[in-house]
Amino acid sequence: MRKGFLLLALLVVVPAAVAQVPSEGEKLHALFREHWEWQLAEDPIGATYVGDRRYDHLMGDWSGESMERIRAKNREWLQRIDGIDRSKLTADDRLNYDLFRRDAEMSIRGSIFPGELMPIHQMGGVYSLLPELAQAIPRDTVKDHENFLARLREYPRVLDQVIAQMRRGLARGVTPPRMVLGRVASLIEAQLIEDPARSPIYEYAFTKFGASIPAAEQQRLQAEARKVLKNDVEPAIRKLHRFWVDEYYPKTRETIAMSALPNGAAWYAHRVRSATTTEMTPEEIHELGLKEVARIRAEMERIKSETGFQGTLPEFFTFLRTDERFFHKSREDLLLGYRDIAKRIDPALMRLFGKLPRIPYGVLPIPEYSEKTATTAYYNGPSIETNRPGYFHANLYDLKSRPKWEMEALTLHEAVPGHHLQISLALELTDLPHFRRQGYYPAFGEGWGLYSESLGSELGLYTDPYSKFGQLTYEMWRAIRLVVDPAIHVKGWSRQQAIDYARANTGRTLPVIEVEIDRYIVSPGGATSYKIGELKIRELRRRAEKELGEKFDIRAFHDTLLGAGALPLSILETRMNEWIASRR
Secondary structure, eight states: OHHHHHHHHHHHHHHHHTOOOOOHHHHHHHHHHHHHHHHHHHOHHHHHHHTOGGGTTOOOOOSHHHHHHHHHHHHHHHHHHHTSOGGGSOHHHHHHHHHHHHHHHHHHHHTTSOGGGOOOBTTBOGGGHHHHHHHHSOOSSHHHHHHHHHHHHHHHHHHHHHHHHHHHHHHHTOOOBGGGOTTHHHHHHTTOOSSGGGSHHHHHHHSOOOTTSOHHHHHHHHHHHHHHIIIIIHHHHHHHHHIIIIIIGGGSBSOOOGGGSTTHHHHHHHHHHHHHSSOOOHHHHHHHHHHHHHHHHHHHHHHHHHHTOOSOHHHHHHHHHHOGGGSOSSHHHHHHHHHHHHHHHGGGGGGTOSOOOSOOEEEEEOOTTTTTTSOSEEEEOOBTTTTBOEEEEEOOSOGGGOOGGGHHHHHHHHTTTTHHHHHHHHHTOTTSOHHHHSOOOHHHHHHHHHHHHTTTGGGTOOOSHHHHHHHHHHHHHHHHHHHHHHHHHHSOOOHHHHHHHHHHHOOOOHHHHHHHHHHHHHSTTGGGHHHHHHHHHHHHHHHHHHHHGGGOOHHHHHHHHHTTOSOOHHHHHHHHHHHHHHHO
């Protein structure tokens, strides 16, 4: 008995005596986990997209008060990571530390600029949120559909909060430019469907059910959806439409430059730094763009000569925009054309990559309700948790503005080896913290997409000069962005000047050019990321090829480039220089 009592006493006392203080690495990863959980709770729609199902019934807080709460919390995150001793971390965790701290610092720097006061423009906004969300939600159980119904019921509250934010924007002179907002009223109105059963929201969310859901439950859910769409969603959208037409749109600003907004020049400079992950100024970016346009234009002249065309380059542009041979006859043929290109690329990827993602991708049309003001194409990422594949969305509107010669470059960028490889491989890096797997730096992601376009010849594409010219047209377009984006926002260019400059230097059609220029007007700075990132990746490849000679392995180079997820360009350069040194 006595011996047993002593043993029991030791069992009770010893754990308290040897309780371990968490290491700096353990504190760091605990902070990452806490931050990730906070992000999911603050952004329940984002949680759904990444596959966390706990918040599928919530829409989140869109009020001004929530923005202030988030700003304060970001300051707290920075203080807390500064309390961790970086010198006691492993090399991998020092990188995690640096990226987290950089992101927190950039959030704080950007928090002085009230972007939340401009939540709607012609490229999208809360008016298109429900159809987009309806395509992303899980549909396996009754609970999944009940969750989405709960979100539909919350939608009027969200619109009220958004309208309140826009009124604050009007009071402070912070609005998007009226010049590019002419179609927004019709885009909002397009969400008003007299018969709820014909709504895209209903079509996406309540016509396809999991096999385990009984027919009677399906009918009940459909009846409830029609009721909620009619009684809750439609009146809210009508309220937004009236506010836009009667109160907001007439008072939006007549200027187009971001520098015309309060503190706008500093705001634009911040957006450029965020997009490029560099310290380049808008003026430096503009000058780089002019040089790149001149270089690519000379390459275009060479390819034009290969085709045997006898006219000038502007005449060749006109030929490419107008000749019947360069256009599909139907939307179905255009979509099938993209799918054919994607499937021709897939088996060739092993030539350039040692590691490919397990996650598949598909090719879908951009929804008709948004195609008129949407870009030529975009990519929606996958979710491992919900078994959602990635999707390359192609615009099938206005066949005369979708030439065949641009399709290979576009598929390389948006699907493979572009965004799908980059994003999917990052998601599969399960040893990284969530913020790294889901992280996105525009210069890295879009730079990789543009670099991917240049890989077409190595993957068996660009076998005719017109498709190669299409690749140059897309590269030229990204160089034009370096010129026109800062020209619009800090140098005083008009919308028409930007359109004329783009039209003089690219074969793209006028409707596409206008949509793109309008995109840069309402989304300043982001367009500069593509060429800046691509130029850095090209520079790193040239350096590796030169220094390694016969030891250079393109598959290992690409695997290393994508192997740590998205990175700011300076950190990417350090990583690749270390790889080159290790190979030597």
